[in-house]
Amino acid sequence: MEEISILIGGRAGEGINIAGTVITRILSACGLRAYMYYDYPSLIKGGHNFSVIRAAEEEVRCHREKVDFLLAMDQETVRRHAGRLREGGEVIRDAGVVKGDGIGVDLDTIVTEERAPPITRNSAIIGAFCKACGIPWTTVEEVFARAVPKEQEANLRVARRGYDVSREVLRLPATGRKPLPTITGNDAVALGLLDAGMEGYVAYPMTPSSSILHTLAGLADRFGISVVHPENEIAVMLTALGAAYAGRRVAVGTSGGGFCLMTEGFSLAGMAEIPVLVVLAQRPGPSTGVPTYSAQGDLLFALSAGQGEFPRIVAAPGTPEEAWYWAGALMDLAWHFQTPAILLTDKNLGEGIFSFGETEKRPALESSLWDGTGEYGRYGAGTGGVSPIAFPGIAGAMVKVNSYAHDEAGITTEDGAIVARMAEKLQEKGTTAARVLEGYPCVTTAGDPGAETALLCWGSTAGVCTEVAESLGLRVVRPVVLSPFPEAQVKAALAGAGRIVAVEENVTGQLARLVSAHGIKADVVVGKYDGRPFALEELERRLQGVTA
Amino acid sequence: MTWITRAKNTWCPGCGNFAIEHALKDVLTDLAEEGRRAEDFVLVSGIGCHAKIADYLAVNSFYAIHGRTLPVAAGIKLANPGLTVIACAGDGDAYAEGLDHLVFAAKRNQDITVIIHDNRVYGLTTGQYTPTSYEGFRGRSTPGGIRERPINPVALMLASGATFVARTYTRKRDHLREVLTAAVLHRGFSFVDVLQVCATYNNLTEYYDDRVYLLEGHDTADLTGAMGKAREWDYSTDAPIALGIFYEEEAPANPWTAMGGIGKDERERTIRTILKEKT
Ligand code: SF4
Numbered sequence: 001m002e003e004i005s006i007l008i009g010g011r012a013g014e015g016i017n018i019a020g021t022v023i024t025r026i027l028s029a030c031g032l033r034a035y036m037y038y039d040y041p042s043l044i045k046g047g048h049n050f051s052v053i054r055a056a057e058e059e060v061r062c063h064r065e066k067v068d069f070l071l072a073m074d075q076e077t078v079r080r081h082a083g084r085l086r087e088g089g090e091v092i093r094d095a096g097v098v099k100g101d102g103i104g105v106d107l108d109t110i111v112t113e114e115r116a117p118p119i120t121r122n123s124a125i126i127g128a129f130c131k132a133c134g135i136p137w138t139t140v141e142e143v144f145a146r147a148v149p150k151e152q153e154a155n156l157r158v159a160r161r162g163y164d165v166s167r168e169v170l171r172l173p174a175t176g177r178k179p180l181p182t183i184t185g186n187d188a189v190a191l192g193l194l195d196a197g198m199e200g201y202v203a204y205p206m207t208p209s210s211s212i213l214h215t216l217a218g219l220a221d222r223f224g225i226s227v228v229h230p231e232n233e234i235a236v237m238l239t240a241l242g243a244a245y246a247g248r249r250v251a252v253g254t255s256g257g258g259f260c261l262m263t264e265g266f267s268l269a270g271m272a273e274i275p276v277l278v279v280l281a282q283r284p285g286p287s288t289g290v291p292t293y294s295a296q297g298d299l300l301f302a303l304s305a306g307q308g309e310f311p312r313i314v315a316a317p318g319t320p321e322e323a324w325y326w327a328g329a330l331m332d333l334a335w336h337f338q339t340p341a342i343l344l345t346d347k348n349l350g351e352g353i354f355s356f357g358e359t360e361k362r363p364a365l366e367s368s369l370w371d372g373t374g375e376y377g378r379y380g381a382g383t384g385g386v387s388p389i390a391f392p393g394i395a396g397a398m399v400k401v402n403s404y405a406h407d408e409a410g411i412t413t414e415d416g417a418i419v420a421r422m423a424e425k426l427q428e429k430g431t432t433a434a435r436v437l438e439g440y441p442c443v444t445t446a447g448d449p450g451a452e453t454a455l456l457c458w459g460s461t462a463g464v465c466t467e468v469a470e471s472l473g474l475r476v477v478r479p480v481v482l483s484p485f486p487e488a489q490v491k492a493a494l495a496g497a498g499r500i501v502a503v504e505e506n507v508t509g510q511l512a513r514l515v516s517a518h519g520i521k522a523d524v525v526v527g528k529y530d531g532r533p534f535a536l537e538e539l540e541r542r543l544q545g546v547t548a
Numbered sequence: 549m550t551w552i553t554r555a556k557n558t559w560c561p562g563c564g565n566f567a568i569e570h571a572l573k574d575v576l577t578d579l580a581e582e583g584r585r586a587e588d589f590v591l592v593s594g595i596g597c598h599a600k601i602a603d604y605l606a607v608n609s610f611y612a613i614h615g616r617t618l619p620v621a622a623g624i625k626l627a628n629p630g631l632t633v634i635a636c637a638g639d640g641d642a643y644a645e646g647l648d649h650l651v652f653a654a655k656r657n658q659d660i661t662v663i664i665h666d667n668r669v670y671g672l673t674t675g676q677y678t679p680t681s682y683e684g685f686r687g688r689s690t691p692g693g694i695r696e697r698p699i700n701p702v703a704l705m706l707a708s709g710a711t712f713v714a715r716t717y718t719r720k721r722d723h724l725r726e727v728l729t730a731a732v733l734h735r736g737f738s739f740v741d742v743l744q745v746c747a748t749y750n751n752l753t754e755y756y757d758d759r760v761y762l763l764e765g766h767d768t769a770d771l772t773g774a775m776g777k778a779r780e781w782d783y784s785t786d787a788p789i790a791l792g793i794f795y796e797e798e799a800p801a802n803p804w805t806a807m808g809g810i811g812k813d814e815r816e817r818t819i820r821t822i823l824k825e826k827t
Pocket of ligand 1: 558559560562563564565597598667671672745746747748749
């Protein structure tokens with residue numbers, strides 16, 4: 001496939017993320033399918049930030065090591081990344097501060113002459129880049145109008161100066177395809193939640209989940225929902241449970257450390273049978289770890305968080321379309337089964353920017369509302385372990401939920417027979433949920449379905465595994481739902497595979513451990529745990545070693 | 549309406565929890581007679597002896613976990629502002645495990661009422677000291693007597709911006725009922741510290757009976773005066789113990805936009821518009 005890769009780098013505070021976003025949108029506006037990875041340390045100013053953007057005629061969900069253009073806002077960018085420039089590639093640099101070859105654009109001079117604010121400097125680089133790949137000026141103008149609302153005139157003047165001093169290096173493939181929106185995985189989560197009728201979002205800021213909170217806070221008025229940020233994650237969880245008890249569809253968002261604080265309430269949700277959806281965006285390491293990078297280290301934590309035994313539905317989407325779909329589906333499922341659910345994402349998915357395609361329609365799944373007859377018992381008999389639900393305020397219902405073991409009416413009990421019966425009721429819900437989930441796309445496959453070697457992966461490595469499998473002739477089996485584990489579907493997808501290679505962004509192979517409990521043995525784990533996503537060439541190299 | 553469930557009551561004989569339960573039952577009866585629907589009352593409790601009140605009172609209830617009554621109550625009120633939300637919490641609940649929630653609830657002035665069953669001991673875990681136990685208190689975890697001073701919750705709540713701050717006592721039945729009524733009727737965050745007798749582990753009946761007096765002629769709009777009264781007795785050393793409403797103020801309540809949403813069609817339209825904005 002015809003494609004292009006760009007790396008833009010500079011210091012934190014120079015707007016590298018915004019510049020990368022604008023480039024991604026411009027490429028998308030040209031009818032290409034684009035993806036951007038953003039790499040930044042946990043610093044507000046200084047340090048080195050860079051974005052890698054890749055765009056092609058067909059869908060792209062990962063980046064390459066080699067790039068066609070290196071856009072350098074500082075010398076450090078050239079020092080660190082010059083080796084990534086492919087032969088015939090071009091450097092576009094701020095001529096005022098970066099020495100070397102390539103297309104030089106004197107940002108300070110342009111900004112001074114245009115009397116534009118310093119934050120517009122990167123627009124000149126973007127302009128120069130657009131000329132270098134033959135993008136018509138009108139496209140640049142259009143995207144700036146939508147993407148850069150602040151100082152739009154100044155940005156455009158500066159961009160035009162960059163465009164004019166540059167020269168054409170290559171021509172992008174003309175696909176003639178309709179441009180797609182570009183959104184982050186976290187935007188996809190936010191919109192998926194809204195699409196599923198979320199009425200409130202409660203969260204405490206924590207990278208890399210915070211942008212869901214910011215996006216929803218910004219959209220709260222347009223959707224008439226409530227978005228609140230209380231004192232801590234414990235309050236987040238309990239406030240959400242209070243709201244769900246009172247009849248609202250709510251979600252919470254956090255990362256590992258925040259989820260640690262939420263597990264107390266998570267367990268309460270299991271016992272009291274209160275629905276709640278937790279968006280758990282993973283980052284590397286125990287404790288504070290590496291806040292602005294990515295990992296897949298919380299799978300086993302998500303599967304076992306909270307004391308005691310209760311059903312939970314956990315899904316790890318691999319693409320923004322899946323993130324959208326499962327944000328809604330998990331909300332439906334949590335509310336139907338009155339139990340907590342986790343949407344397990346990570347920084348690479350959540351903060352990556354993607355051309356966003358079509359999403360699947362979710363199966364209809366209503367809550368099992370109380371019909372208003374007879375005496376209401378919150379934990380009364382229902383089908384499949386699911387009790388009819390009523391909320392405070394509903395005429396004739398006294399709704400008692402309880403963190404203790406309780407009877408059908410919600411009154412505390414320590415009676416052995418009732419305790420056992422209620423524990424079985426919870427398990428029955430889990431079994432019913434597993435059956436209902438058979439109607440959902442719980443396992444995805446890619447590559448060659450008959451290939452001897454299967455890549456077993458989950459979450460955001462979906463894109464890179466798919467591309468590598470296509471080039472190396474492998475198959476990919478990826479469970480999206482991880483609890484209740486879709487054992488039969490995974491086994492069917494792996495049928496005939498002689499060699500199973502687990503690809504995971506963790507040290508211990510957590511999915512490999514999970515499948516082993518279901519009688520599936522991964523032969524080898526290819527792990528990556530430096531916080532950075534696999535680049536295409538990198539995974540190819542790693543796999544050549546183990547699949548030969 | 550009886551207001552009492554069939555659950556077997558397991559409080560010790562002489563426990564102050566009975567007084568709170570009955571006072572609350574009377575408050576609910578009065579409010580129901582004045583037109584509030586029984587279905588619109590919600591009781592949230594924490595964990596500890598006090599929390600069993602959720603089992604005993606025949607109203608909607610959320611029997612929560614230790615220290616977490618207030619965020620639950622906040623979520624309920626946020627979800628449905630039409631509900632009358634009352635949180636019963638213990639002193640361990642509110643002043644130890646859930647102190648941050650208490651301070652923030654006061655700061656936020658959401659329209660909920662919190663009633664602290666302040667028996668100054670952990671009853672259900674068989675007698676350990678709490679944040680309001682007096683200096684020198686010998687509990688099962690502190691046999692040598694505690695060498696730290698208690699929190700003064702009334703002063704703390706005044707400092708945190710609570711718009712209704714009161715204290716009452718389980719052996720002053722009429723006063724208890726009056727104060728609880730005023731607290732529930734107050735629009736905004738209401739805090740009531742109830743000095744509660746624990747018959748088994750911390751029976752301060754005589755100590756309280758000798759020292760309590762009702763606030764009279766006190767200006768409830770005067771924060772400085774209220775703070776002075778709050779500091780008169782520090783929950784430890786010997787001093788007269790004022791009962792009554794220390795402070796009351798009308799201020800904007802319910803700071804958060806209530807939960808809700810737009811219809812499905814409008815929602816889908818808005819989402820399409822947003823996606824278009826992102827091309
Ligand atoms: S231990 Fe104390 S507080 Fe608990 S029920 Fe007995 S008397 Fe009441």
